[in-house]
Amino acid sequence: MNDKPLVIDVVDNGGQWTHREWRMLRYLKVDTMIIENTTPIDELRELDGIILSGGAARVGLTGELGNCGAYLSLDIPILGICAGHQFMARHYGGDARESPIPEFGAMEIELQNDGGKIFQRTANKQTVWESHNDEVHVVPQGFFITASSPSCHVQGMENEAGDRFGLQFHPEVNDSEFGKEIFENFVEICRINRDQKK
Numbered sequence: 001m002n003d004k005p006l007v008i009d010v011v012d013n014g015g016q017w018t019h020r021e022w023r024m025l026r027y028l029k030v031d032t033m034i035i036e037n038t039t040p041i042d043e044l045r046e047l048d049g050i051i052l053s054g055g056a057a058r059v060g061l062t063g064e065l066g067n068c069g070a071y072l073s074l075d076i077p078i079l080g081i082c083a084g085h086q087f088m089a090r091h092y093g094g095d096a097r098e099s100p101i102p103e104f105g106a107m108e109i110e111l112q113n114d115g116g117k118i119f120q121r122t123a124n125k126q127t128v129w130e131s132h133n134d135e136v137h138v139v140p141q142g143f144f145i146t147a148s149s150p151s152c153h154v155q156g157m158e159n160e161a162g163d164r165f166g167l168q169f170h171p172e173v174n175d176s177e178f179g180k181e182i183f184e185n186f187v188e189i190c191r192i193n194r195d196q197k198k
Contacts (some may be wrong), residue, residue, distance in 0.1 A: 005031040006190050008049040013037050013065050013083055015054030016131075020172035021081065024183045025051075037066030041074075049077045049190035052084025054131075054170065077163045077189045079118070085136060085166030089157065092140035092164075099135045099152065106130075106175055109147045109155045116146040116158035118165045120185050122178035128155070128169035129176045135168060163193065 008030050010021045018034060025032040035044070052068055065087045072078060072091055080088035086096035107130045111119050136154040139145055143164070147156035157166045165186065171179035 005029060006048045006187060006194065007031045007045055008051065008187070008190055009045065009047055010034045010051045010053055011037050011039075011066075011068060011071065011084070013053045013055035013068070013087075015082065017170055017172050018053040020170075021051050021053055024172050024180070025187070028183060028187050030187060037068055039067060041067060041070045044071075044074075047074070047076055048194045049079070049186065050074065051186075052078065052080040052087065054082030054084060072164075077186065077193050078165070079186050080164075080166045081170060081172070082131070082168060083134075085157070085168055086134055088164065088166050089136040089138070089140055089143075089154075092143065092159075094136060094140035094143065095138035096134055096136045099133055104131055107149055107151075107169070109149045109169065111147050112145045112156075116144070116156070116165075117162055117189055118156065118158060118167070118182055118185050119146055119178075120181075122181050127175070127177045128171070128179075129173040130169050136166065162189070165189075 012018045012034050022034050050071055068087055089096055106127050109128050111124050135152050139157050143157045143159045146158050149155050155168045171182040
């Protein structure tokens with residue numbers, strides 16, 4: 001067992017709650033930094049995981065998220081939140097669009113496919129905090145849906161390899177009922193992945 005702190009950086013895509021993601025990782029004793037999404041891939045630290053933060057409206061659709069595509073080539077677990085989730089879906093061949101029913105504030109989601117790895121130890125129905133005008137509507141090949149709501153079918157997704165995760169909502173916001181557990185699950189996924197490589 002490796003007791004060295006995990007290294008998980010947060011890629012800043014201009015989201016309003018990027019610092020909350022960093023703070024949650026700090027709370028979980030992770031070695032973390034916020035990095036610009038223009039950071040060259042060869043300037044990254046030796047990372048155990050990455051979080052692709054949210055961003056302004058449309059950025060998940062335009063693909064204008066700096067080097068996020070290059071980061072997705074790394075062989076480490078990656079969690080995309082809001083715009084990061086939308087970018088991830090499109091990068092891997094899925095699609096995102098302007099939401100027919102945008103979501104803002106507290107919403108209830110329901111887990112699908114047992115919630116995959118990222119929703120372990122959380123309730124089948126749970127309240128989360130939404131802030132989005134856009135949404136994933138086509139899941140990439142090799143991914144499955146982990147959570148849905150009545151107005152957004154893809155609230156969460158995960159790839160079959162278990163190292164790519166997307167969330168439409170914001171687990172870093174206090175109003176997300178199981179946000180801490182979701183971050184704990186991602187940190188544990190990163191830990192297991194690191195230990196398996198040793």
